[in-house]
Structure formats: structure tokens, C-alpha cells
Amino acid sequence: MKSVLVIGNGMVGYKFCEKFVANQVDGNYKLTVFGEEPRPAYDRVHLSEFFENQDAKKLELAPRNWYEENKIELITGERVSAIQRDLKKIQTSSGKEYTYDYLVLATGSLPFVPPIDGVNKEGVFVYRTIEDLEGMLAYAGKLKQEKPEAKAAVLGGGLLGLEAAKAVMDMGLEPHVVEFAPKLMPRQLDNRGSNVLKLKLESLGINIHLNKATSKILGNGSIEGMQFGEDDALETDMLVISAGIRPRDELAKSCNLEMGTRGGIVVNNKMQTSDPSIFAIGEVALYNQMIYGLVAPGYEMADIAVEQIIGDPDKQMTEDIDMSTKLKLIGVDVASFGEPFMPAEKGHSILFENKTKHLYKRINVSHDGQKLLGGILIGDASDYNMLHQIYLNGMDLPENVEDLILGARSGGESSFGSAMSLPDTAQICSCENVLKQDICGGLLEGKTCNLKDVMAETKAATGCGGCKPMVTELVNETLKSLGQEVKETICEHFEYTRQELYGILKVKKVHTFDEALEACGKGHGCEVCKPLIASILASLYNDTANKEEVIQDSNDKFLANIQRNGTYSVVPRIPGGEITPEKLIVIGEVAKEYDLYTKITGGQRIDLFGAELHQLPAIWKTLIDAGFESGHAYGKSLRTVKSCVGSTWCRYGMDESVSFAIELEDRYKGLRSPHKLKGGVSGCIRECAEARGKDFGVIAVEGGWNLYVCGNGGATPKHALLLAEQIDNETCIKYLDRFLMYYIRTAAPLMRTAAWLDKLEGGIEQLKQVVVNDSLNIADELEQEMEQLVDAYECEWKQIVEDEQLQGRFKHFINSEDSDDNLVFVPMREQKMPKAW
Amino acid sequence: MDVLTSAYKTVKESEVNVWFEVAKAEDFPKDGGVCVKYKDKQIAVYNFTRKGTWYACQNVCPHKMEMVLSRGMIGDENGIPKVACPMHKKTFSLETGENLNGDLDAIAMYPVKVENNIVYIGFSE
Numbered sequence: 001m002k003s004v005l006v007i008g009n010g011m012v013g014y015k016f017c018e019k020f021v022a023n024q025v026d027g028n029y030k031l032t033v034f035g036e037e038p039r040p041a042y043d044r045v046h047l048s049e050f051f052e053n054q055d056a057k058k059l060e061l062a063p064r065n066w067y068e069e070n071k072i073e074l075i076t077g078e079r080v081s082a083i084q085r086d087l088k089k090i091q092t093s094s095g096k097e098y099t100y101d102y103l104v105l106a107t108g109s110l111p112f113v114p115p116i117d118g119v120n121k122e123g124v125f126v127y128r129t130i131e132d133l134e135g136m137l138a139y140a141g142k143l144k145q146e147k148p149e150a151k152a153a154v155l156g157g158g159l160l161g162l163e164a165a166k167a168v169m170d171m172g173l174e175p176h177v178v179e180f181a182p183k184l185m186p187r188q189l190d191n192r193g194s195n196v197l198k199l200k201l202e203s204l205g206i207n208i209h210l211n212k213a214t215s216k217i218l219g220n221g222s223i224e225g226m227q228f229g230e231d232d233a234l235e236t237d238m239l240v241i242s243a244g245i246r247p248r249d250e251l252a253k254s255c256n257l258e259m260g261t262r263g264g265i266v267v268n269n270k271m272q273t274s275d276p277s278i279f280a281i282g283e284v285a286l287y288n289q290m291i292y293g294l295v296a297p298g299y300e301m302a303d304i305a306v307e308q309i310i311g312d313p314d315k316q317m318t319e320d321i322d323m324s325t326k327l328k329l330i331g332v333d334v335a336s337f338g339e340p341f342m343p344a345e346k347g348h349s350i351l352f353e354n355k356t357k358h359l360y361k362r363i364n365v366s367h368d369g370q371k372l373l374g375g376i377l378i379g380d381a382s383d384y385n386m387l388h389q390i391y392l393n394g395m396d397l398p399e400n401v402e403d404l405i406l407g408a409r410s411g412g413e414s415s416f417g418s419a420m421s422l423p424d425t426a427q428i429c430s431c432e433n434v435l436k437q438d439i440c441g442g443l444l445e446g447k448t449c450n451l452k453d454v455m456a457e458t459k460a461a462t463g464c465g466g467c468k469p470m471v472t473e474l475v476n477e478t479l480k481s482l483g484q485e486v487k488e489t490i491c492e493h494f495e496y497t498r499q500e501l502y503g504i505l506k507v508k509k510v511h512t513f514d515e516a517l518e519a520c521g522k523g524h525g526c527e528v529c530k531p532l533i534a535s536i537l538a539s540l541y542n543d544t545a546n547k548e549e550v551i552q553d554s555n556d557k558f559l560a561n562i563q564r565n566g567t568y569s570v571v572p573r574i575p576g577g578e579i580t581p582e583k584l585i586v587i588g589e590v591a592k593e594y595d596l597y598t599k600i601t602g603g604q605r606i607d608l609f610g611a612e613l614h615q616l617p618a619i620w621k622t623l624i625d626a627g628f629e630s631g632h633a634y635g636k637s638l639r640t641v642k643s644c645v646g647s648t649w650c651r652y653g654m655d656e657s658v659s660f661a662i663e664l665e666d667r668y669k670g671l672r673s674p675h676k677l678k679g680g681v682s683g684c685i686r687e688c689a690e691a692r693g694k695d696f697g698v699i700a701v702e703g704g705w706n707l708y709v710c711g712n713g714g715a716t717p718k719h720a721l722l723l724a725e726q727i728d729n730e731t732c733i734k735y736l737d738r739f740l741m742y743y744i745r746t747a748a749p750l751m752r753t754a755a756w757l758d759k760l761e762g763g764i765e766q767l768k769q770v771v772v773n774d775s776l777n778i779a780d781e782l783e784q785e786m787e788q789l790v791d792a793y794e795c796e797w798k799q800i801v802e803d804e805q806l807q808g809r810f811k812h813f814i815n816s817e818d819s820d821d822n823l824v825f826v827p828m829r830e831q832k833m834p835k836a837w
Numbered sequence: 838m839d840v841l842t843s844a845y846k847t848v849k850e851s852e853v854n855v856w857f858e859v860a861k862a863e864d865f866p867k868d869g870g871v872c873v874k875y876k877d878k879q880i881a882v883y884n885f886t887r888k889g890t891w892y893a894c895q896n897v898c899p900h901k902m903e904m905v906l907s908r909g910m911i912g913d914e915n916g917i918p919k920v921a922c923p924m925h926k927k928t929f930s931l932e933t934g935e936n937l938n939g940d941l942d943a944i945a946m947y948p949v950k951v952e953n954n955i956v957y958i959g960f961s962e
Contacts, residue, residue: 054849055849169843170843170846331942468940469940492914492915493912514887523912523913523916524868524885524887524888524911524912524913524918525887525912525913526910526912526913526914526919526921527909527910527912527921527926527928529912530910530912531910549866549869550866550867550868550869550910550911551868551910553910554908554909554910554923554924557908557923558908562905562908562923562924564901564903565903566903566904566905566924809866812872812904813871813872813873813874813879814859814860814864814865814871814872814873814882815859815860815873815874816874818874820879820904822841822879822897822903822904
């Protein structure tokens with residue numbers, strides 16, 4: 001059996017093991033791994049997450065027993081001290097010896113500590129390992145006890161330095177970033193980008209000092225400050241050095257492998273060093289005269305080395321290494337790809353900058369405007385994946401190239417198209433080198449069937465995670481193309497359509513959510529099935545939303561519409577839009593007393609915005625005492641029946657449209673349905689009530705009413721279609737009862753009547769058969785069901801106002817009478833509005 | 838805005854220095870949530886009666902920074918207990934705080950214990 005020794009158990013060393021295990025077929029090799037740190041390899045890219053949970057296990061790339069299961073001997077806490085190339089033998093610091101057939105050096109790098117006077121003082125740290133972080137945490141904790149306003153500086157404004165700044169900020173210290181160069185992230189950003197990032201970071205409380213050459217660390221024993229030049233200094237109680245990396249190449253140097261002039265082990269495109277049986281990978285390897293501090297090239301090197309030993313020895317390392325990066329720094333998107341800075345002889349740059357929103361975008365385009373060469377994104381990197389793909393695949397650019405960063409401005413399609421339009425060979429995940437065909441192919445062949453499978457199988461999106469949105473889109477679109485959403489079951493808890501569930505709950509006389517789960521579901525429910533079942537139960541029994549508040553949708557739970565800042569709006573019912581001056585005054589007084597923003601709605605009523613949760617019961621008490629009822633503006637239920645003034649006042653009116661609108665609104669108020677319902681009644685064909693834009697619309701004509709159904713405003717406007725002509729009030733109500741009940745029984749969740757009619761086989765003609773001609777022989781049943789619901793109506797706000805116990809849920813805190821002190825309003829046109837997000 | 842979330846850090850049971858007494862267990866709605874005030878923090882607490890477990894997390898949703906998670910619906914997804922924000926239905930694992938339907942930051946979780954029918958939340962400070 002041949003022996004392969006891996007020195008170094010970092011991210012790249014681990015990746016070598018993983019690929020080795022995956023490729024080894026005959027078990028002829030014994031793999032032994034040496035790690036200097038006490039724990040198995042962990043994810044250094046997400047090191048700052050350690051501060052959030054301080055759970056080192058979470059960062060582990062694989063648990064210790066993974067190595068055992070794969071017959072890898074993992075020796076941690078042991079340093080390799082010498083290599084004897086002539087004997088193909090290594091020695092550890094405790095004196096043990098191991099022989100090898102192949103040796104892999106994955107020793108990584110060490111933080112570079114510049115030789116500054118005083119750098120050995122207490123309180124100066126580097127940022128590399130979990131132990132470094134633990135040391136920083138302990139020191140910061142001590143500092144804060146002695147000095148609550150303690151400051152911490154980070155030397156180095158690069159990628160890792162800014163991460164470190166977030167770490168010290170999370171420790172409760174005042175963060176300062178000190179950078180030698182005149183800009184932040186000098187390798188990735190141009191001056192403009194750096195300026196925007198600096199503004200943003202400063203707004204988050206991070207102090208930035210550029211152009212500072214640190215000459216001395218001040219302090220007596222422990223650090224107290226940093227000296228820049230002659231008379232410039234910064235007081236600080238702690239310092240984290242993040243000034244770049246140096247390859248850990250001392251082992252290679254001591255055994256006379258060929259080295260770069262400034263360090264690093266020279267490797268060829270097979271990752272071989274000057275000794276063909278020794279490989280070097282990751283940050284210790286000098287490839288193309290460069291050290292690559294990114295995960296993706298490190299992983300590729302690991303792959304190449306494995307291929308050399310047990311796979312295809314012709315496989316070579318990519319010539320041009322893609323150094324594109326996208327990351328979230330302290331919640332700020334920063335991305336840079338291709339050539340971020342481009343000399344003018346190669347092409348032109350297109351820039352967008354908005355400092356008020358901390359946004360900066362730059363793309364570099366070839367002179368002919370055909371190809372994307374690189375770019376920088378600050379503040380919003382949501383288009384990074386597509387831009388990166390366009391760059392990598394040399395795809396053609398749209399005619400108006402600026403649309404790529406400004407968005408298409410003349411309406412219509414997005415300027416990118418979808419991820420599905422990428423070529424099959426497009427690299428989607430650069431960390432793991434996963435191509436589009438790897439992701440979609442597995443799905444098409446049935447080897448994988450959802451996002452989780454794809455991630456487990458291909459490892460896409462398991463590295464930095466930046467490509468996850470794109471992987472998700474590819475998975476969803478591919479599944480859709482396979483027709484894999486044919487049965488629209490509700491969710492994992494109920495494998496039925498809404499119509500099936502409606503029937504089951506009705507037949508089994510189910511009255512609560514728990515009973516429903518027991519009757520035909522599994523698990524504990526979710527935000528999809530809970531409100532759906534609440535709606536069906538309400539449609540079956542007209543129980544108000546107070547009966548089981550915890551399964552109600554956001555708005556139904558508190559019988560009010562939740563608004564942008566977590567406050568609520570109040571809409572009392574004003575049937576048909578008819579209101580007395582006395583009632584108008586009450587609404588005005590309520591709005592004044594509680595300082596509410598008031599607006600007339602599209603449904604001819606008045607909306608009062610900005611009420612806090614705990615104010616709702618008192619507001620409604622006043623309204624109900626004055627004769628108002630809930631307007632159900634928050635529910636998937638009847639909203640309003642809009643009317644024109646009709647023959648009572650209008651000289652053209654054919655009938656009393658207001659009276660009929662009020663009668664209809666009173667009849668169907670509180671009716672819960674698959675989606676909201678709106679109605680309208682017009683007194684003549686001039687149609688001032690816009691009734692044909694509603695779920696049901698009634699228009700007065702010579703000889704009676706015309707009844708129209710399944711209209712819609714909103715995103716896909718649709719005129720309602722004629723169901724019956726010249727009918728009297730009674731017949732109109734009879735048909736409406738049948739129509740609405742039939743819709744409630746059979747529609748999918750959150751499907752408006754217009755979409756429901758579209759899906760109904762036979763369309764409006766079939767609906768006429770069912771409603772007018774009773775072709776299914778269910779008309780009586782439908783009418784009876786509606787009659788029961790109408791009789792069972794209760795105003796749910798009245799229930800709350802009359803029952804103190806029910807008011808309990810309208811408190812912001814369970815353990816305090818305080819209100820949410822997080823709310824901020826700003827003035828607007830003599831009223832107020834929530835402060836912007 | 839990040840200032841709002843930065844005040845919240847997951848506390849492990851072993852790190853608890855203060856068990857803060859909140860209220861009697863029966864004051865909490867079954868399979869629902871409430872909001873608890875602790876110093877200047879707002880904590881959402883869920884009585885997951887169907888599972889017989891309790892969960893506590895930050896009340897602020899990392900999506901739009903509103904103090905609303907306690908008003909969200911709870912449930913499970915592939916066996917993982919979760920809460921859905923009432924504003925835009927962002928869902929978070931009640932075990933790890935991880936955002937299950939997006940890539941928002943994880944929410945901070947706090948240990949809960951019930952002794953003699955009194956509900957306590959654990960804080961490190």
C-alpha cells in the first residue's frame with residue numbers, strides 16, 4: 001500500500017482529502033493528514049460567524065469521525081518539523097517519523113506582521129485562527145470591564161481587515177480601521193468605490209483612517225495607541241493586524257525545494273514542486289508567480305493534485321485564475337470581478353454612483369461595447385451572479401449596455417434574461433467549479449429532485465454561498481420544465497388541493513386546526529396551511545378569526561392591516577360608501593385622538609393608518625359605540641360593494657344603486673373566501689361604480705339588473721362577464737349566493753374569481769349552466785350554505801370590544817404595558833408617515 | 838439599521854447568567870407567540886404546544902428591521918420548527934435561527950425554561 005501524507009489541515013488540505021476519497025477506487029493508498037491546530041479543518045471564510053455563536057463545531061468542514069469513516073488518519077495538534085527528501089520521510093515535533101510515496105504541502109499562510117516598533121505589546125492580535133479569536137474575545141472582555149468606551153483598531157483595510165473590524169465592533173469596542181493605502185480594499189476597489197464604501201462603513205459606526213503609515217505602537221506593556229509619522233496618532237486599547245499573508249514555506253525551504261524570491265513554493269501546472277513526488281497547494285503554492293488567497297483556486301489546486309496521484313495525470317490547472325469576489329461585509333454588498341480597474345486602451349467604463357444611498361456600480365466594456373471585461377459593485381450586488389456569468393462566458397451584451405447596471409428603464413423585460421439562458425458550460429459555483437449542466441443534468445436525469453439534493457450531490461453553493469440564488473433559480477426552472485408541479489398540493493403538511501381539503505374538512509366536520517392535522521395532515525403546520533385552513537373553517541361555519549387566532553394570517557390575527565413599520569390600519573365598514581355627517585365626525589375625532597393618517601380608499605371608505613397594536617381595542621370601542629362594524633379590510637373576505645349615487649339623486653339613474661349596494665354588502669360582510677372579494681353596483685350603463693372591474697358587478701338596465709362576474713382590477717385587469725340579464729333584486733341575490741359559494745368551494749388558495757374562471761373548464765358558459773340552470777343540481781345546497789353563513793355573521797371587532805379576555809393579544813409586550821419604542825414617524829403634508837426603511 | 842440587530846446575540850444555555858422571569862405558562866397562547874421586554878431588548882417567545890417545547894428569539898426581523906417576529910405564525914418544515922415573519926413571510930428555524938427561505942442573517946436565539954409553571958428566558962447579561 002502506498003502512503004500519501006498531507007501536511008496541513010486547513011480548507012484546501014481538507015478539500016484534497018475530500019476529493020481523494022471521492023476518486024479512490026481500489027484502496028491502494030493510505031492517507032495521513034497532519035494538522036497543527038487542535039481541531040479538524042474549519043471554514044475560515046466564515047470565521048467572523050464565530051463571534052455570533054462561538055460554536056467552533058459549526059464551522060467544521062467535516063467532523064472528526066468523517067476522517068475515520070474514510071480511513072484517513074488525522075493527527076491534529078502536531079507540527080511537522082522536517083522533510084528528508086532522499087529517504088522520502090518526514091519527522092514531527094514530537095519525534096515521530098512517517099514515510100511517503102507522495103507528499104502534499106498544504107501548510108497555508110500566516111498573517112504578515114509588519115516589523116513595527118512595539119508590535120509585541122499586549123493587546124496586539126492577528127486574525128487567522130479560532131484561537132486568535134478566542135484571545136481577542138478574552139482581551140476585549142477584560143478591556144470592557146475596565147473601560148466601557150474602549151477602542152480597537154484594525155491595521156489593514158483589505159477584505160479580512162474589514163471583517164476583523166466587524167468582529168471588534170461585535171465585541172462592543174469602538175472600531176477603527178487604519179490603512180496604509182489611500183483607499184479601502186486596494187486590490188479590489190477603485191477610488192470611487194472605496195469612497196462610497198467608506199461613507200457606508202462610517203454610517204455604521206466604523207471609523208476609517210486612510211493614508212496612515214504606522215511607525216510605532218505606543219503604550220507601556222500593553223498597547224495604548226498607534227503613532228503615524230511624526231505628530232499624528234490614534235488612541236486605541238487593542239490592535240488587530242490584518243496586513244496580508246505570507247506563505248508558510250519554511251518546511252519546503254529547509255529541504256531545498258525551489259522557492260519564489262519573495263517566498264512561496266514554486267509549482268507547475270500540475271501542482272508539482274521541483275521534487276515530482278511533492279505537491280504544494282493552496283496559499284503556500286506559488287503558481288504563475290502568484291500566491292492566491294482565495295478559496296476557489298485553492299480547491300482547484302487540490303483537485304489537480306488528486307488527479308496527478310490517482311486520476312488523470314494530464315489534467316492541468318487553469319491558466320487564468322478568476323479573482324472575482326462577492327461578499328457581504330458588515331451587511332454591505334461588495335463585489336469585484338474580472339478586471340476591476342481597466343486601462344483606457346482596453347475599453348471604456350460605465351459608472352453609476354449614488355452616495356446618498358451608498359451605491360456604486362462600475363462595469364468595464366470593450367471598445368466596441370460587445371464584451372464585458374470586469375466591474376465593481378458596492379451597496380447592491382444582486383446582479384453580480386449574472387454579470388459574472390456574462391463576463392466568464394464572454395456573452396454578448398445588450399444594445400444599451402448601461403441597462404446592466406441601471407436596469408431596463410423603458411419597461412419590459414429585465415436586461416439579463418434568466419439563468420436558464422446561460423450556456424450549459426457556464427460555471428455557476430466557482431468555489432466548487434460546478435457548471436450549469438451539472439446542476440440541471442442531475443435533475444433532468446432524475447438523480448436529484450430538489451435544491452437540497454443538488455447541493456449535496458454537486459456541492460454547488462456550499463462554499464461561499466454567493467451563487468445560491470442562481471442555483472435555486474436553475475433548480476426551480478428545471479423542475480418546472482419537467483412539469484413537476486402538476487398537483488398543486490398545499491404544503492408538506494397537507495397533500496391535497498384546497499378543493500379536496502374543503503371537502504374533507506366538511507365531511508369530517510373538522511372545527512380546529514389540530515383536528516384537521518389529525519384528520520388528514522402531518523407535522524405541525526406552517527404559514528401556508530394554517531391560514532388556509534382558518535379560511536376554509538370560516539367559509540364552512542362563519543367562525544370569526546377570534547376563534548383560533550394563532551392560525552390566522554398576519555392581518556386576521558389582529559383584525560387590522562399590518563403596515564410597513566409594524567403599525568396597523570383601521571377601516572370601519574361604510575356599506576355602499578354611504579355615511580352620515582355624524583359618523584364622519586366620529587372617524588375624524590378618532591383619527592385626531594390617536595394621531596392617525598387618514599385617506600379615502602378605492603372602495604369608498606376611510607382608512608386610518610399608524611395605530612399601534614395596543615391602541616386597536618380602544619379605537620374600535622369608540623367606532624363600535626358609534627354604530628360602525630369591522631370593514632374586514634384585513635381579511636380574505638368581502639371588502640366593499642362600491643356604488644354610484646343612483647336614481648335617488650342622479651338624473652340618469654335607472655335604479656337605486658346605493659340601496660342595492662348596501663343590501664349586498666350587508667349580506668356578504670364577514671364572508672371568508674379563497675381571496676378577497678369586491679363588488680359594485682351602478683345605477684345605469686355609464687357605470688360610475690366601475691362594477692365590471694369587480695368580482696361581482698350589478699348594473700341597472702331597462703327591466704332590471706344585469707349581473708356580471710369574475711372581473712378584476714389589480715395586476716391583471718379584466719372586465720367581468722355577463723352571467724344573467726334583466727333580473728330582479730331577489731334573483732340577483734339568489735344567483736350571487738350560488739356563484740360565491742361555488743367559488744369558495746372550488747377555488748385554489750389565494751385565487752381571485754377572474755383567475756378561477758380562467759381555469760374553470762367551459763368558462764363562463766359552464767358557470768351559467770351551474771349557477772343559472774343548476775346543471776350540477778347543487779343550487780339548493782349552495783343557497784342553504786350561504787344562508788347559514790349570512791345568519792351566523794358576527795362583527796369580530798364587537799366580540800373583542802365586549803370581551804376583555806380577547807383583548808389580551810393586543811399588547812406589544814406580555815410583561816409590560818410599554819409600547820414599541822422602535823417606531824419613528826416623519827411628517828408629510830400635514831399628516832405623518834413611517835420613517836423609510 | 839444594523840444597529841437594531843447587533844444588540845441581539847445567541848445565548849447558549851451554558852452562558853446564561855440571568856434567568857429572567859417572564860410570566861405564567863398559561864398566559865402564553867398555545868402554538869403562538871408573544872413579545873417580552875427585557876431591559877431595552879424585545880424578545881419573541883413561542884409556546885410550541887404541539888411539540889411541547891418553547892423557543893425564544895429576537896423580535897426584530899432582519900429583513901426590514903421591524904419588531905414583529907412575535908406576531909408571526911409558527912410551524913415546521915421538514916421537521917425543523919420555524920417561525921414566519923408576518924410582514925413578508927421570511928421563515929427562520931427556531932432551533933438555529935437560520936433563515937430557511939432566503940439568505941438573511943440568522944436571528945439570535947435564547948434559551949427558555951419553565952419551572953413551577955413560570956416561564957424564564959436566559960440572558961448572558
